[in-house]
Amino acid sequence: MxxxxxxxxxxxxxxxxxxxxxxxxxxxxxxxxxxxxxxxxxxxxxxxxxxxxxxxxxxxxxxxxxxxxxxxxxxxxxxxxxxxxxxxxxxxxxxxxxxxxxxxxxxxxxxxxxxxxxxxxxxxxxxxxxxxxxxxxxxxxxxxxxxxxxxxxxxxxxxxxxxxxxILSGERIRAGHVLVALASDGLHTNGYSLARRILFDSLELAPSDPFPGAQRTVADVLLDPHRSYLAALWPLVEQGRVRGLAHITGGGLEGNLPRVLPAGLGAWIERSSWEIPPVFRVIADAGKVSDAEMFRVFNMGIGMVAILAIEDVDAVLAALRAAGETAWRVGEVVAGDGVELR
Amino acid sequence: MxxxxxxxxxxxxxxxxxxxxxxxxxxxxxxxxxxxxxxxxxxxxxxxxxxxxxxxxxxxxxxxxxxxxxxxxxxxxxxxxxxxxxxxxxxxxxxxxxxxxxxxxxxxxxxxxxxxxxxxxxxxxxxxxxxxxxxxxxxxxxxxxxxxxxxxxxxxxxxxxxxxxxILSGERIRAGHVLVALASDGLHTNGYSLARRILFDSLELAPSDPFPGAQRTVADVLLDPHRSYLAALWPLVEQGRVRGLAHITGGGLEGNLPRVLPAGLGAWIERSSWEIPPVFRVIADAGKVSDAEMFRVFNMGIGMVAILAIEDVDAVLAALRAAGETAWRVGEVVAGDGVELR
Missing domain, CATH: 3.30.1330.10 (PurM-like, N-terminal domain)
Structure with missing residues (x-):
């Protein structure tokens, strides 16, 4: 010493x-x-x-x-x-x-x-x-x-x-309401332990390597910032047009949607309504990760789900797109519980 | 895989x-x-x-x-x-x-x-x-x-x-106001990197060993919880009797007291007004840590300093003691800047 x-x-x-x-x-x-x-x-x-x-x-x-x-x-x-x-x-x-x-x-x-x-x-x-x-x-x-x-x-x-x-408490959500998806920017902040294991360990990629099938590097793709939906959604929340919102983080669609649905209500999600972004397909293929596991761990291209009464859907979709969001009808609230991917 | x-x-x-x-x-x-x-x-x-x-x-x-x-x-x-x-x-x-x-x-x-x-x-x-x-x-x-x-x-x-x-903004603090110290319970949450280095590496103590000169183990002494002064001080804050408070954390008395003193005011601290608790003396001796460094890193037995008008000192000291605190006059606010340990 x-x-x-x-x-x-x-x-x-x-x-x-x-x-x-x-x-x-x-x-x-x-x-x-x-x-x-x-x-x-x-x-x-x-x-x-x-x-x-x-x-x-x-x-x-x-x-x-x-x-x-x-x-x-x-x-x-x-x-x-x-x-x-x-x-x-x-x-x-x-x-x-x-x-x-x-x-x-x-x-x-x-x-x-x-x-x-x-x-x-x-x-x-x-x-x-x-x-x-x-x-x-x-x-x-x-x-x-x-x-x-x-x-x-x-x-x-x-x-x-x-x-x-x-406050969006879920009490204004009813069966028959429409689920609108807002696109994510990549992985946001979830699933990185699995993604790193597959991309860096299994595929032995370096951060500066091109991401498979993409024009960008692995680092660029993986560091895409988590998207904020505040600017696009806040006016619609203030107008009372949004009945509920689910932020799709750890646990994916099935883990997060039920957190905002009142007891007695579930939802279905139409898988064919969007194309899974390449980053998730590369991870799934390289890691032989099951479809079910992918949907539990990752956002799979959907960063936020808005729950709307049917009469508000067209105007909300138009407003979201005008605000720069990629948004689409992705499913529906139904009696029951849980989330069915179909 | x-x-x-x-x-x-x-x-x-x-x-x-x-x-x-x-x-x-x-x-x-x-x-x-x-x-x-x-x-x-x-x-x-x-x-x-x-x-x-x-x-x-x-x-x-x-x-x-x-x-x-x-x-x-x-x-x-x-x-x-x-x-x-x-x-x-x-x-x-x-x-x-x-x-x-x-x-x-x-x-x-x-x-x-x-x-x-x-x-x-x-x-x-x-x-x-x-x-x-x-x-x-x-x-x-x-x-x-x-x-x-x-x-x-x-x-x-x-x-x-x-x-x-x-809000305690410092604007009611004047030269001549009295500093009252409230005793800490050990190290609180500051200085552990230095304390660990000395106790575990230099003295090669184990957590279950007796702390030098004490009836308690090293773990017991080092894990003494950071003291909350809310219960004792809140009534006095509400009554407007406290002109300012400094929480003595990283940086010690000299680093934290100036954070609450308005520009143009400093303070002196009377070293002989309290006995440095044994835990700090053991650390200083074993690590040959200078006195100045000890006072910059550790609370040295004072977890909080209250700044009071002179006419409030006796009543506040009585109230603090009645609430179970060890409290004493430790110094004074003076024109100037910085904190002098004397």
Whole structure:
């Protein structure tokens, strides 16, 4: 042991953490709005509850990006993963009928590399800005021994708001309502442990290799950011035209649709109504993954399902397409339970 | 490669995750209050903004427990770390003048061990219950390859509320105000990378060994939960008797006190006003850590500092002691900047 141990020698550099935070200050500040009352660096973030709600309800969710971070490590590209995280969280509160207010991130690494921290938080800040959401705070933790060199984990936490009587609770969903699918952008943030196993281990692809059958690299395809459906869906939610929303994450269509259907209602999904995107077909073929397993693990091309009364379908489809979404009728709500893929 | 890959073979067991969540359901439900509108398992948590505020401000913070988790791994004791996390977050919003509303946790591991998940979340739930805070949601992520067997990371997010004109902003702090220290319970959640290096590597102690000079084991001493000061301080904050609060975390007294002092004000701390607890003395001696470094890294026996007008000191000290705190006059606010230990 040297003369005297310091925290820095033990692996924690408080000064580097401070510098990394300064580097991202302008980005964080750019997400502020009129309700934001605190400065970066205070013990906690302060956010005034917006006026104009009769019975304001806070809608909150915590999430990570799973092992998609490991693709970011392999590709050494760290500025997209933050956007994944924010968009995932935004979608999770959108399905309850809420719009985002603010976001906090937790970034933990073994050794804090200032440029990686800056890239990750840059992605978070851009994601927040895109969704009209304030990056109110966060924690950057340096944890020697807990993460290997160059690795980190990232979690996020969102708070949104909704008028109590406008919450999407499922109570306005009836048998005969129509399911409309909104296309995903690739894998979003689910199924990466299986996808990595197949693409990197079985097919022995490198991140810079062309993705089989595609014009893009493996890294490009796998790092496609999780899509936010806020801009396209929020006007329709506000108009009361959306009866329910299901964010298709871990568990797939069969795992997530039932979470928003009231007791006594199930759904069928028409498999022939869309073409499974190539990324999923490549994974299924190379890994000999059964169809059932693919649908349990991946979104299979559908990132969000909207539940609509039949009289709203045409107008909603037109509005979604005008907003840049790929959207189509994919199935129907029926008496019963569970989700039938047919 | 076997016949067909599954998500489970790739290391992710969605069923085990579901069982782990069921095991903790009753604990989570026990933290619910009248404002809680959502059930466990929904996409997001719903929490009605409490009535009775003229200008309600949300106060939010994200945190982890640092490498204190590694002591939990070594000791194979997982039910205290959640309490650390909640109490840390509660203190961080308390210093802004807020009381907690709800909490969300993020627990990531390589392989989900149901009993470990249950123990960790049990600690979180008890911590929430103790602080009158709802455990509104959370994410339990299984990330093969990202965490070694038996290891995990834990982060938490808190949302509290304060009346806008009652926020502790520092503007009521003046030169001549008195600093009152509240004793910590050991290391709380800071300095564990240095403490582990010295105790486990240099002194080669095992978690079950007696802590040098103490009647308790190394694990017992190091896993002492981070103390929550909410119960003792909240009545005094509500009465307007507290001008400012500083939570003594990473960076120590010198790093944290200035965060709550307005520009143009500094402070002195009287070193002889308290005895440094044995745990810090053992670490300093064994690691030959300089006094200055010890004070930058550890709380050194002070978990919270309250800033009071001189006429409030006696009553506040009496109230804190009646609430079970060890509290004493430790210094004074002065013109200038920085914190002088003298």
């Amino acid at each position: 040297p003369d005297g141990l310091t925290y820095r020698a033990a692996g924690v550099d408080l000064e580097a953490a401070r510098r990394a935070k300064q580097a991202i200050r302008a980005l964080v500040d750019a997400t502020r709005d009129q309700q934001t009352l605190s400065e970066m660096g205070s013990f906690a973030g302060l956010y005034a509850v917006p006026d104009g709600f009769r019975q304001p309800v806070l809608v909150s969710s915590a999430d990570g990006v799973g092992t998609k971070v490991r693709v970011a490590f392999l590709a050494d590209r760290h500025d997209t993963i933050g956007r994944d995280l924010v968009n995932h969280c935004v979608n999770d509160i959108l399905v309850q009928g809420a719009r985002p207010l603010f976001f906090l991130d937790y970034l933990a690494s073994g050794k804090l590399h200032e440029h990686v921290v800056a890239d990750v938080v840059r992605g978070v800040a851009y994601g927040c800005k895109d969704n009209g959401c304030v990056l109110l705070g966060g924690e950057t933790a340096e944890m020697p021994d807990s993460y290997p060199a160059g690795e980190y984990d990232l979690a996020g936490f969102i708070v949104g708001i909704a008028e109590r009587n406008r | 076997p016949d067909g890959l599954t998500y489970r073979a790739a290391g992710v067991d969605l069923e085990a995750a579901r069982r782990a969540k069921q095991a903790i359901r009753a604990l989570v439900d026990a933290t619910r209050d009248q404002q809680t509108l959502s059930e466990m398992g929904s996409f997001a948590g719903l929490y009605a903004v409490p009535d009775g505020f003229r200008q309600p401000v949300l106060v939010s913070s994200a945190d982890g427990v640092g490498t204190k988790v590694r002591v939990a791994f070594l000791a194979d004791r997982h039910d205290t770390i959640g309490r650390d996390l909640v109490n840390h977050c509660v203190n961080d919003i308390l210093v802004q003048g807020a009381r907690p509303l709800f909490f969300l946790d993020y627990l990531a591991s390589g392989k989900l061990h149901e009993h470990v998940v249950a123990d960790v979340v049990r600690g979180v739930a008890y911590g929430c219950k103790d602080n009158g805070c709802v455990l509104l949601g959370g994410e339990t992520a299984e990330m093969p390859d990202s965490y070694p067997a038996g290891e995990y990371d834990l982060a938490g997010f808190i949302v509290g509320i304060a009346e806008r004109n009652r």
